[in-house]
Amino acid sequence: MPSHALALAEQTADRAARDGMVIASIAAPPAERVTRPEAGARPPEAQSGAFCPAARALESVGDWWSILILRDAFQGKRRFSEFQKSLGLAKNILSARLRHLTAKGIMEKRPSINRLGHYEYHLTEKGRRLRLVLIALRQWGEDNLFIEGEPMLIAHDRKNTPIARLQLINQDGRPLEFEDIVVTLGRKTATSAAYAGTKHARRPRRDR
16 A cells, blocks of 8 residues: 555544544543532432422322312212213323322222212312312412403302402411411421311211
8 A cells, every 4th residue: 555545544544533532422421420418408308399298289189180070079070971071081091080089099989879880989088178279279260360251160158158268377367478488397297186176177977
């Protein structure tokens, strides 16, 4: 091979080698950085929402269709066909949402007393406690998503009396504003027992 051709081949090889090194350095993943948590830093579980009641609640009922299923359940719907007709939801999606709500203890599946071989979905006590959440969501929608005079479904009691606007208060009854509320890491107390002692708790049914 002539000397000039050999020199050109060597230059090409050197250039390819350099390009290969550049490509390899770009494609290679960076080395993992091992860092130690700073003093006073929140644990990973707290950062991911494991300690957050709102995050756990959303994991249980935060799905769009699940909320609407609960809305219909509070309005008296119990059968699969009733939910499907109201929501226009595909059977497989509705089945998955009902299984999820049942697995979370929010609804329970019972044999129908009127139709042999059929089942109904009933709210559990845990599920009925979501009534306040849905009313709060409804009132937020009323206040922010409708214009004056627009047709709207209205929630009221059986005597046609409007529901008062929900308001946050502390245990002493003092109204709280947005800036008054802070969130800190603590431990769960007997909230269910405290709830059962209020006038807002649902009274147990008596067998007739």
